[in-house]
Amino acid sequence: MKPSLPAPVLAAAALALALASGPAGSQPLDIRPATQPTAPKSSQQRATPLPPIRPPGLGLPRNETAEAPAPSPVVTATNDPRPAPAAKPARPSGPLSKPEAVERLNAYFNGFATLQGDFIQFAADGRRFEGKLYIQRPGKMRFEYRPPVTTEVIADGTSVAIRDKKLATQDLYSIGQTPLKFLLKERMDLAKDSTVTGVSTKGDILTVKIEDRSTLGGTSKITLNFDLAANELRQWVVIDPQGYETSVSLYNLDTQRRPDQKNFVINYERVL
Template sequence: MTTTRALPVLAAAALALALAPGFATAQPLDIKPSSQPAAPRVAAPRGIPLPPARPPGLGMPAGTAPVQAQPVASATEAPPVATPVRQARPSGNLSRAEAVERLNAYFNSFATLQGNFTQVGADGRRMQGRLYIQRPGKMRFEYDPPATTEVIADGTSVAIRDRRLATQDLYSIGQTPLKFLLKERMDLARDTVVTGVTTRGDILSVRLDDKSTLGGTSKITLNFDLAANELRQWVVVDPQGYETSVSLRNLDTQSRPDQKNFIINYERVL
């Protein structure tokens, strides 16, 4: 069953050392007077010259430079502070070819992805949930309550379920504007029309037209964090003009999602 009601849903689809205590307050030794008479004090003879200063390197092998004493740092002197290493910011705006190459490299660098998302629809409604992807072709948007919608792709079809309305709409994966998440090998320049590239600080924005989506052309904007090397957001304007944005966080490309997340029951009675 195909309805235009589900189109907006498709668009969603980081010790200092101290002196020992008591060192400065040591008590004087208690010395008792001795019963033996003190030895007479002998005065140093006068007029005897002091011996000459010891030449540097005396007693060392010939040709060896004397070792210079190194100054001892004060106990109260602060240790040097290490300067944190920051990842270099991208210099200038990327060209269209450079931007496409950067995004293609990112999408083709992982086979699985999961994380949290926040979706804002054209009506301003805000929903959150969990996203699971296994390429090629498998995806699940799991919305937090009170939302009753599920979006599942099993490698062939995309099912949009609404438990409250007891409906399940099926679409071909090729009809969705989320092919950049699901294809085994992504080439944005081949699979879409790149209409613009801008860079603001660390955020690279690439605007695309996808003419193969259901109902006509969808306009997609991908916002990519160059410093973190992660996709941060996509914004989709579907053929009817409805805009949906999806922001991502806590992305994990190492863990493998549970395969039960991608099962569509085509005979399910809702």
Template structure:
């Protein structure tokens, strides 16, 4: 998974739980066309290198020119199915997580905060000011609160893009439709589509490190074509989290 976005179509707000759009003050975010890049051929990392200029150069020419040769990632040797299986294993190995996040909307607006996650089903996006948003899941219900607007909107997890990341047993191929798998020197990306979310089909791209052990970033294209990207840093896996963090609070204080 903006406040204007919630107002425009409240059910679609649940795409936010993988990448929650900015709050009311960003009502005019723009559409982003053609966000998903074409899959990178599996052989590309073995046959080509990226020179210092960032251009793609054949290995022989790169060596002749003295350009650094970037070794192929281990994931280049895996089939798409094996990559997805490794991604499933990586996601299932994390029962809890605390991480800093940076969220960028389609309009370029940046928000930051702390993500708390406890599988199965529990999650909290705690946004730093000036954002007034708060997103909490207690295991069955996701509550989207905006303290500035004094709103609290509950949604069932089962109809959100969250369900495949928060389920007790994660299987990307079972829980969604895998549409693309690609690798490069920066890591692995897996693109999926979930047609069971409220409002239509959500397109999600997950970005992993080259070893496919850590989810580093995700991007969501909601059913109306708006894009949000969330990047994680300072990730702490399997850390004990105070369960009170995931309690739903329907009170609406104004700040």
């Protein structure tokens, strides 16, 4: 049996945001609800977990804390193509305005070409899934779920393939209407490419709410949680056009190591 993917949620499915709402294990993922929702929960009604708390002192200058870890050495060999890590922006002394928040996130997203790390995904019904995330901009991405989930989500720059390794099924979708363009576009401008609906700061976490009206099926509402001290994206929460909410939290991020290009290969013969 192949996964059943209603048109209104294809865009979210393309980035594995709603796919894992289906059963885990050897069964194919099916994001159709048993009954239509009466009133989808908002992100304010249900607390969305973040990854493990950032260690004390992370991101602070060494003279401000004795617990700050030593910076990793930068490889400068001529045969190493990786650029030296960019200096982290200073932590703001107060809440950021909307233009300042957009500028901070744009600088972050446009400051790396590759990213890989671990993710924790919570489906709309609260179930938890984990795995590895690989990104190479523009357009390449891979969500690799840990067992018992047998699904992989791969973008090769043109298409998004949703593949079940155990059932040997594969479905293809266009990459052009995904709700998370900030992860895949070569250059991102949140204010230009989406509608910024809200900005707030709580402690070190900057929260930016945006709406993307170009996703398939209608408008997707996206919340980005960004760690100002560590200068890292910590979490996104997507409410798809049907009203289903899925969150993805990130940790152990690495923007220096180049992912293996085999991670982004789609076998189109499976579809033919």
